[in-house]
Amino acid sequence: MKQRVRFFIALRYLLGRSPEGARYLRGAALGIAISMVPIMVTLIVSDGMIQGITNRYLELGTGHLQVYSYVSGIDEVSLLIPRLKDLPGIQMISPERDGMGILVGPKGKTGATLRSISEDFLAYSGTKQYLSVLSGDLSLSSSRSCLIGTKVAETIGAQPGDTIRLMTIRTTDSGAMIPRITSLTVSGIISSGYRELDALWCFIPYDLGRSILPADTSKSFLMMKIANPYKDLDATAVKIQELLGDDIGVYGWKELQATQFQSFESTRQMLLLIMAIIVLVAAVNVASATSMLVIERRREIAILKSYGARPEDMAALFALGAGITGFIGALLGIAFGLGIGYTINEILHGLEYLLSMISGLFHGDPVVILNPSYYLERIPIVVNWSLVGILFGVTVLGSIIAALGSARRAGRLSPVEILQKY
Numbered sequence: 286m287k288q289r290v291r292f293f294i295a296l297r298y299l300l301g302r303s304p305e306g307a308r309y310l311r312g313a314a315l316g317i318a319i320s321m322v323p324i325m326v327t328l329i330v331s332d333g334m335i336q337g338i339t340n341r342y343l344e345l346g347t348g349h350l351q352v353y354s355y356v357s358g359i360d361e362v363s364l365l366i367p368r369l370k371d372l373p374g375i376q377m378i379s380p381e382r383d384g385m386g387i388l389v390g391p392k393g394k395t396g397a398t399l400r401s402i403s404e405d406f407l408a409y410s411g412t413k414q415y416l417s418v419l420s421g422d423l424s425l426s427s428s429r430s431c432l433i434g435t436k437v438a439e440t441i442g443a444q445p446g447d448t449i450r451l452m453t454i455r456t457t458d459s460g461a462m463i464p465r466i467t468s469l470t471v472s473g474i475i476s477s478g479y480r481e482l483d484a485l486w487c488f489i490p491y492d493l494g495r496s497i498l499p500a501d502t503s504k505s506f507l508m509m510k511i512a513n514p515y516k517d518l519d520a521t522a523v524k525i526q527e528l529l530g531d532d533i534g535v536y537g538w539k540e541l542q543a544t545q546f547q548s549f550e551s552t553r554q555m556l557l558l559i560m561a562i563i564v565l566v567a568a569v570n571v572a573s574a575t576s577m578l579v580i581e582r583r584r585e586i587a588i589l590k591s592y593g594a595r596p597e598d599m600a601a602l603f604a605l606g607a608g609i610t611g612f613i614g615a616l617l618g619i620a621f622g623l624g625i626g627y628t629i630n631e632i633l634h635g636l637e638y639l640l641s642m643i644s645g646l647f648h649g650d651p652v653v654i655l656n657p658s659y660y661l662e663r664i665p666i667v668v669n670w671s672l673v674g675i676l677f678g679v680t681v682l683g684s685i686i687a688a689l690g691s692a693r694r695a696g697r698l699s700p701v702e703i704l705q706k707y
Contacts (some may be wrong), residue, residue: 318613
């Protein structure tokens with residue numbers, strides 16, 4: 286039997302008008318499509334969340350690389366910045382000193398993570414891409430200016446232009462620790478779009494941080510940005526280490542946030558496992574549909590075999606029907622899943638608005654589906670096309686493999702016994 290004849294008959298079984306048999310394959314295709322929709326949405330949302338959070342940590346948190354001095358002060362290491370900038374791929378080098386303090390504003394006080402940074406950090410393109418200014422200016426031009434996160438601003442009730450007080454600890458010559466009070470002017474209120482990252486942020490000028498943050502209670506380092514932090518990270522770290530010597534520690538973002546990114550990777554692997562199980566269940570549904578189709582099409586099978594169709598022809602016919610079923614189901618499911626995935630932010634906002642209206646009828650609080658304390662305020666749309674292609678291929682191949690048993694049974698049917706019954 287020619288391949289095009291098999292394809293025509295298989296397509297006729299799937300899309301034919303006869304109510305017998307074909308409805309099983311159409312139902313199986315619909316089942317695959319329905320199962321593929323949540324898989325695609327989950328894939329888009331999870332990849333978007335993971336990549337969005339990772340990029341924010343790379344550009345606003347840890348940087349791509351951090352350089353620490355084990356012996357000399359970081360200010361001495363800063364003298365090597367001109368030499369480091371000559372390395373291929375280096376895009377930004379910014380000294381930073383981080384510590385802790387307490388901010389006191391008009392309405393309250395809160396602990397804060399103090400990050401003394403240079404203007405180079407604020408001017409870098411990656412910083413501007415992920416750091417939003419909700420009010421005020423993204424600038425530390427004044428020696429006593431500061432930028433605070435939205436959570437800090439809400440807690441202490443501060444607005445741009447307000448004067449707030451910062452309390453840090455300084456150590457006297459006798460070893461006693463006493464508070465140091467510094468007045469700051471709020472230049473702007475900022476947000477990274479991920480509350481867990483910026484909940485306690487307070488950016489201050491680097492020179493101010495050097496003067497109010499003791500070396501023994503803070504950490505100082507050089508933050509570096511490179512052209513490709515995913516592919517060139519290890520090679521660049523080795524070059525920096527060779528240039529600066531063994532007294533210097535060079536750490537990449539994968540080391541600095543190892544626990545966080547391992548958690549992301551394990552979550553991703555778990556999602557892939559769940560998706561594989563869903564595809565397997567859908568493939569079993571195709572096997573059941575093919576089995577029912579073989580039972581209801583026994584007379585047609587007998588007629589085809591009596592006209593010379595071989596057992597392998599019949600087996601290939603039903604396997605091809607299962608493959609077409611998987612193809613159409615996967616194609617429809619991926620298309621609908623992509624449609625929902627690309628509009629997921631609008632869908633979530635619409636659901637929040639609708640549920641908030643319903644909740645408002647009973648004097649309830651506004652409904653928030655994705656708490657900004659744990660999730661990105663807006664989900665980036667990321668589609669891993671290679672994984673989508675693999676998922677599509679596995680679904681089609683799984684449908685064919687699952688139907689092989691039923692297809693072989695169709696090939697073994699005896700036309701004489703079947704025709705005698707009719």
